[in-house]
Amino acid sequence: METRQQGLLDPEPVTEVDEEMVSDVDLNNTLTDEEREEILSELTKLEEDISTLRQVLASKEKHHSELKAKLGITPLIELKQNFNRSWYDMQTSTAYKKTSETLSTAGQKTSAAFTTLGTAISRKFGDMRNSPSFKSFEEKVECTVSNKKQTKVGSQGGGGSFEEVLSSAAHASAQETPSNNMSESSDHERTC
Incomplete structure (x- = not known):
């Protein structure tokens, strides 16, 4: 028996087996009629539940939209609020604070360097x-x-x-x- 390399989606390593073992297994009909009926019944119930949940969700979304309309919350106002919230979250993040401090320090150093350079050039022209x-x-x-x-x-x-x-x-x-x-x-x- 030889083992092949496992793929990204394979839950277990794939192994090669003898052809005689594969021919002994009946892949087409592994369920009994009772098991098949039970699974079909469960599948039908799940599809009905999904359909009901979709209808409830649609009803809730409609009610949600009506309440927002009564409060005067338009999609544009909502977008603005989301943007402001995201901007605030970004500004309070540690990465933003560190970057801001670094850029501020770099700007101060650059300004000081240009001031020194300008003074030196002025002095040289004077000399x-x-x-x-x-x-x-x-x-x-x-x-x-x-x-x-x-x-x-x-x-x-x-x-x-x-x-x-x-x-x-x-x-x-x-x-x-x-x-x-x-x-x-x-x-x-x-x-x-």
């Missing part, structure tokens, strides 16, 4: 603005802008564009020598 390189560049831009304005005053065109000013400032910066912090001016620019 950069006060650096000698930036001050030198700022002076060159101011000098170039004033030179362009003086050059353009006599001409018919308007003032120089922002790109021209930056280009002139970069040109002036490129001509700067390490020993001299003042830019050398070209023939058409005035020294500041």
Whole structure:
């Protein structure tokens, strides 16, 4: 005799048996006529009970609906009450409380990190603005802008564009020598 693997719905392991044993059992007629009549009678009674219970349930549901209608409870109000009850139950659950606390802590830490980052960036910009390189560049831009304005005053065109000013400032910066912090001016620019 060999045992097969049990399935999910099998209550007991299935075993293979000899074919001779199976042929000895009569599977078609295992009940006597009395037992058969008794089972059919019980089945008929159960079906009648089920039918009666369905009628009683339908009557109770109808009465239930009538009482709700008299109280003014509509399906929409009922849905709203169920939603509010579910929302309250969820908020009072430990999982929600833990999640809420965790998110609150994370939000506070993130806010603090952004504040620190903003302060650091502001400080770096302040340090950069006060650096000698930036001050030198700022002076060159101011000098170039004033030179362009003086050059353009006599001409018919308007003032120089922002790109021209930056280009002139970069040109002036490129001509700067390490020993001299003042830019050398070209023939058409005035020294500041």
